[in-house]
Amino acid sequence: MSAKKSSSPSIPEGSEASAPSGQASEQEQEQKQLSQSYWALVWWRFKRSKAAIAGAVIVVLSYFMGALFAEFFSPYLVNQQSEYVEARPQWPHFIDEEGNFHLRPFVYGLEETIDEELFKRTFEIDKTKQYPLYFFVRAAPYKLLGVIPMDIHLFGTDPNDPEAHAYIFGTDGLGRDVLSRIIYGARLSLVLGLAGQALTLIFGATLGAISGYYGGGVDMLIMRTTEFLNAFPREPILMALAAIIPDSWNPMWIYFGLTILLAFVYWGGLARQVRGLVLSIREREFVLAAQSFGASDRRLLFRHLIPNTMSHIIVIATTMVPAMIQSETFLGFLGLGLRPPLTSWGILMNEVSNVRAIRFHPWLLLPVPFILISLLGFNLMGDGLRDAIDPYSR
Amino acid sequence: MSEMSETNNVLVEVNDLRVQFDVRDGIVKAVDGATFSVRRGQTLGVIGESGCGKSVTARAILGMVPRPGQVVGGSILYHRRIKSNGTEMTDIVNINDLNPDGETIRQIRGGEIAMIFQEPMSSLTPVYTAGTHIFEAVNLHRLMPIHKVGAQMTETIQAHREVTKEEARDIAIDMLHRVGIPKPEQRVDSYPHQLSGGQRQRVMIAIALSCHPNMLIADEPTTALDVSIEAQILDIMRELQETVDMAIMFITHDLGVIAEMAEEIVVMYMGKVVEKANAVEIFYESKHPYTRALLKSIPTIGKKRRKRLASIEGMVPDPFDLPSGCVFHPRCPEFMPGKCDQIVPSWTQVEGEEHWARCLLYEEV
16 A cells, blocks of 8 residues: 555545545546646645645735725725825724723724924824724725726725724825725736736747747847846846836836836746747657648647647746736836836835835835735745646656 | 559659758768659558668658758659549659648648657647647648649648538547547547557557548557557558558568568668568568568577577668768678679669669679
8 A cells, every 4th residue: 555655646645544445446546646637736736735825825815805806905095085194004903992892893093283393293093083994884986897886895984974084004195095005006016917927928938939949040049139138137127128118108008118128028037948848849759740740830839839838837927927026116116117196016115215204104114014925925826836837746 | 644544553752862961970871862662552661770761761751851951862752643623633743842841741741641650658749638639630731721722722622621620529539439549539538648658659540540641651650569559550550541542651670560561661771772572572582681681680489499599790880981882781691892892782673573672692793
């Protein structure tokens, strides 16, 4: 049994316990395992890594909350301004001043004060006012996914009390809710990561495959181009190229421009890997066989060579998405990336890129943990995928 | 049309084919004057040791000589049968003159001359099912742009199957059934890694036959398979050949297999065809010393005497530095000093109508 087990790693650990009848069901199990499709095997290995699963959950959640349903998950609209400028976070509480426990969480109100030292208006927590938080409240109207009109938000204050407000992560210099802006900011940043990666994939895989398949002069040209691009340090070349995007463009154009720019800077790595894979795959007999059945070069490239590199491409792409997101944040931080009125994580970082913000409103730094966690999620998922993608190894 | 009827039976005529590989260490003459022809419906066996140019010849017929190889001489005449206005005509195409990436050659590949390979393990694309491979072959020859090849070709193209997706699936199942794959309805959705070596080779044969080619080039199709599977595959090939009237060019180094399959045999040594005759004559009345030596080296069952297995003296010569005169002379048991090492033997008819050899023993010098 144990010898058998070590020789066939594809039998799940639990099979012994669940199959007391032994030999027959084990063979059945093995048979089942053998007839699994490639992706079923990948999934089976992937889910054995807890870190990878955690990463995948983080990634899926952040896309779900940020990219798809930001309006629903955020209590306020992205550019909804209020009189409470640079207000402190109103953390939710369960226990009030007197020590009474409330099942429904509440926030304390805000009170306007003058800071004598700075001669400045500030908002302090006013513990005399309590606003309970409700789930699925009707507040500012929006269109879900851009089409369905809705006004329900995941949580908020009593809609019948015009005084009530809950800025649990505080507000920025224009009185906008920081939490809502983090959730909205995720949309542009995360989608930019994916879109940039998709473009990189198309450019990189196609050029890499052409380079590897044809070889010779074409290969030389493509590979020297990637080397030329790789010879520059990433950040300076991104900065230089981002500076080319004219200010006069409307924000959406800038967004597309930035996506293309990121793809342009990042395609080289992928192209080189695909080229390497294609160089080895094109010598396999099935390529010769396909050719002997009259397949054209284009068919060989797109139907036989690239699909066979797909598992590797997907892993490389997953591990590169966080780099894209990071680049957007980095450019935004320097003020070279997306610009207001868009809201992205880069723009949020740009708003705290001064000592004053860090000294007096440190809550504006709250996007940082969100950025870190989502990048971490991507990296964990990518690592897990990389280990899982070759189920026949070991 | 009288000339037509004479050549009617010939499908592929290889005349003095020369293929060279220009590599860093010099020029290798992989095929150096190969001459033979394949007749419709016939099985031609090509035999020779590794590196003698068998596979390169086969690939030259499909216009697929691997880089850095180059066809430097000779011709490969493919007699293409075209039906036009109810009469049948034969159009002779020289494959060496065709653009290797052009429409015509791509149409011939697979559609008219199909090929199966030595390694069934790697001849199928790992990401597609058995069925997809067959649909693809069928589709390739259905989707060929008609207008580009000229109006006269239209009918030939329509003679390829015109099929929808559902029909393609049925064709695939039918083909798998014909090559003897059990439960073809299920196997049609299997990926190559789920099939055994024998099954994969059957799938390859099914793909090859799905477009009704006139000729099948089988490049050592059973070398990687075990003996019982080999016998099954050979049976299937023979059976199918009878039903679809297709020529087979069977390349192997296994004399037993060739004896079973071929009607006519071509023996190659160092890129040259050294002997050509029908199968019976090759085995019982071989003329060239190389062929005789090859036949002697087959181990036989039942010999009581303890005797070393006969082998051919010496080593295969260095391809960069071929011996002068007859390339086989350093290893030849019938070496004639002063003759064999100086004169290059020519392609001579020996005995009988269709028995040719390249040896000075049969030449008046």
